[in-house]
Amino acid sequence: MSRVKPNPPVPDTCSTTEAAQRLGMAVRSVQLMVDRGELQAWKTPGGHRRILRSSIDALLQLRGGAPVTSGGVAVGLERPLTLLLIEDSVHFQNLIGLVVKRELPEAELHIASDGIAGLALAGRLEPDVLLIDILLPGIDGAALITSLRSHPQFAASKLIVVTSLDEAQREPYRFALDGVPVVHKTALVTALPPLLARATATA
Known part of the structure; x- marks a missing residue:
């Protein structure tokens, strides 16, 4: 009797907007960090970015309360849309x-x-x-x-x-x-x- 293999777990992801809210950054800054590989993400067939929550968590841990850095430059946390x-x-x-x-x-x-x-x-x-x-x-x-x-x-x-x-x-x-x-x-x-x-x- 063959055993049905379970589907692999789907990575926990979020939208660019949600990532920006968690990081306290502008959406565009998050998009640039994705493009530079500073956040792990991929694009859906419709062209929307999906960012791994684990990479956001890792960035927040590295930050340790300090401003997030993008390309080595500190990004102000207060910038709104x-x-x-x-x-x-x-x-x-x-x-x-x-x-x-x-x-x-x-x-x-x-x-x-x-x-x-x-x-x-x-x-x-x-x-x-x-x-x-x-x-x-x-x-x-x-x-x-x-x-x-x-x-x-x-x-x-x-x-x-x-x-x-x-x-x-x-x-x-x-x-x-x-x-x-x-x-x-x-x-x-x-x-x-x-x-x-x-x-x-x-x-």
Whole structure:
């Protein structure tokens, strides 16, 4: 009589978001640690990271109460989910700020009123989510979006475009907007929340 072999135990894993919460780090910092092999993980067929809880436990034990280090650099434990809005209209800055506060009360929202300042802030903050208006003073919004999408530094940042342009008016910018979630400014209150939820979900 043949004996049925038991299935091997499934490793205990968690999402990137849960790992970030346990470690007190930004989601993007955890993603980078996975990419560098500092945390053991793999990706599901859908492209979502699954991190071994044992590797998180080991890191916490090594830390011993000190800040987690990523690539030899101490990572502040107080950093919340970080968003950067690049938008020149004060009205829409305020409106988006209210939506973000309602949907992501623990998040930190930074605002830049033009593309140049936005680029500088993006480089300093390395935000988890970038919200960008495609029509910005002093810079080609499409070029800015293309640059951010192609730069390795922002590979883990999620991008959302906010615009007053309708679908036909956005046609010249199709090359920059391909695959990027776009929300029309007249629909911010209803359309932005699900995009924020998707952008901040497990990566």
